[in-house]
Amino acid sequence: MHAKPVHMPQPVRIAIIGAGAVADYHHVPGIKLDPRAKLVAACDPNEALLAKRQQDWGPTKSTTKYEEIAADPDIDAVIICTPNHTHLPITLACLEGGKHVMCEKPLGLNFAESALMYRTARDRNLRHMTAFTYRFAPSMIYLRHLLTSGGLGVPRHFRSQRFLDWPETSWSWRQYKKTAGAGDLFDMTIHRIDYAQDLMGQMTAICGAVAQFAPRDKNPDGSACPPSEVDDWSALICQFARGGVGVLEGTTLAKGYHFDGFGHDWAEVNGSEATAVYQLKEPNTILVGRHGESLKKVEVPREFLAPAGSPRDPSQGVPSTVFRYDLMWEFVSAIVEGSDCVPGFDHGASAQAVADAVLESFDKRTWININGDLG
Ligand SMILES: NC(=O)c1ccc[n+]([C@@H]2O[C@H](COP(=O)([O-])OP(=O)(O)OC[C@H]3O[C@@H](n4cnc5c(N)ncnc54)[C@H](O)[C@@H]3O)[C@@H](O)[C@H]2O)c1
Structure with missing residues (x-):
């Protein structure tokens, strides 16, 4: 636009x-x-x-x-x-x-x-x-294309898992409420809240939870530091305004999920006709399956591998890293063309409204209706 x-x-x-x-x-x-x-x-x-x-x-x-x-x-x-x-x-x-x-x-x-x-x-x-x-992963862009062009039928379920195997030492500024706000929820799950809403529409109500297991009272060199105040596991279930429901879970303490530092990052939409799956470890392919089939790998078509006009060659570099360069292409394109960046601050605020609601929901042990009125 x-x-x-x-x-x-x-x-x-x-x-x-x-x-x-x-x-x-x-x-x-x-x-x-x-x-x-x-x-x-x-x-x-x-x-x-x-x-x-x-x-x-x-x-x-x-x-x-x-x-x-x-x-x-x-x-x-x-x-x-x-x-x-x-x-x-x-x-x-x-x-x-x-x-x-x-x-x-x-x-x-x-x-x-x-x-x-x-x-x-x-x-x-x-x-x-x-x-x-993660909006910029080719697999995410192609999944969105399949969804919006009707290839999955009516979207029913969204599901995401972000499992990391991080050391249990200090996270520095990331582990204090004053400097980070929250832990895994604001660091990792908030990305999934954003793309869940991009795929499925606004969340209207959520039930959330957080938990903390690691004290993180030591720096990587073994010296002492004030303990962590934030969650290292976060989760929510949600309802979307357009219909459909979602389940999102993230943790930094999933032993055995190192995978070269990229961890396990899985997101899927189950529609009335088909399922499609994004995985960070293979961002140039998706998994797709229809009723009665087993999910199978499909290459992301060339036109979805890099933004139109971008000089980035998608065959170069580590696929799980190089799509991240496309954020800058979006930002600079918006500046030179006078278009809106996607995702904008409005999307950042919308995801924040949901993340705040996760904390409120857990404090009150209740469902929360989302009010994302930007004023
Ligand atoms: N989008 C993503 O995939 C992604 C990935 C990693 C981090 N992040 C986000 O990026 C931000 C930075 O994370 P990071 O991992 O690079 O952290 P980092 O600690 O490695 O770097 C932060 C830098 O900011 C500097 N800094 C602190 N106060 C400053 C100030 N007032 N003015 C200028 N610089 C200041 C610090 O000295 C430090 O060098 C965080 O908000 C984090 O959530 C996003």
């Missing part, structure tokens, strides 16, 4: 705010791959890391203060990849400075924060995107 014509000079000048793991893993490679984009600045309070990134990523402006990025007239857009509690203030400052913003998930620490981020970007007519990575 084209929201407004934009006469954006190219390349789009992009700053990374938060030069940690995810920035290095796929945001910077995504920028490097896109001839319409240029990495011009990096920001992180960790000066040693910033210096290392000058080597890793090539020379750019570098600063420890995000306020300088927000005020810099030579920066068009920012990617915010900082700990969760900083997403709101950094996003608001960058929108104030007229920057287009891609922000990591969870968008905020709660729905109120996420909805404020959405309204601010919308009212300033700036592009906004939530980095819900």
Whole structure:
């Protein structure tokens, strides 16, 4: 959908705010791959890391203060990849400075924060995107195509499993409520909430639960740290507005589920005519089966393997990694074409409303109706 014509000079000048793991893993490679984009600045309070990134990523402006990025007239857009509690203030400052913003998930620490981020970007007519990575897996895109074109019949059940085998040592900022908000729920399950809603429509009511098993009171080097305050298992069952029900489960403590660090990531839709399955470990294939058959592997057709116009060659690199570069293609395309990013902050806020409801549901031991009114 084209929201407004934009006469954006190219390349789009992009700053990374938060030069940690995810920035290095796929945001910077995504920028490097896109001839319409240029990495011009990096920001992180960790000066040693910033210096290392000058080597890793090539020379750019570098600063420890995000306020300088927000005020810099030579920066068009920012990617915010900082700990969760900083997403709101950094996003608001960058929108104030007229920057287009891609922000990591969870968008905020709660729905109120996420909805404020959405309204601010919308009212300033700036592009906004939530980095819900798995929407970009070719298998997920093809599954969605099969679903929306009627190939699965009427969708009845959605099911997702995200099982990781992580060490039981400290998760750093990820294990404290003040900096992370929640654990597995905000880290992993929130992605599945997002794509469940993308496939099946809005969730109207959920019943959720979280649990914590690992104390995580030791750092990887054996030194002591304050124990974890957050869940390492999360789950919900849900009803969708368009009909259909869902079951979502995630854990970081599934022993034996290492699989080269990618874990077990399974999502499926059971329709009245057929079932289709996404798996992270093989994102260029899906499993499909009709009544009376057993699921069988089908190659994702070529046109779904990479976005139209993208220079990314889907035959290159580790398939479970390289589709993540397509987030940047979406963000830059929206900036240069004046279209809306999908997923936007509205989707980030909508998923957050559900994730908040999981915590509320478990506290109250009851079903919760979802109210995702963005205002
Ligand atoms: N979409 C995905 O698939 C995905 C994957 C991993 C992480 N994430 C999200 O990305 C974000 C970052 O995760 P990560 O794994 O890269 O964490 P990380 O700890 O490796 O990196 C975060 C970086 O942010 C920096 N930082 C902290 N406060 C800052 C500030 N005020 N200004 C600038 N930089 C600041 C830290 O020094 C650190 O270098 C989190 O919100 C996380 O949930 C998303």
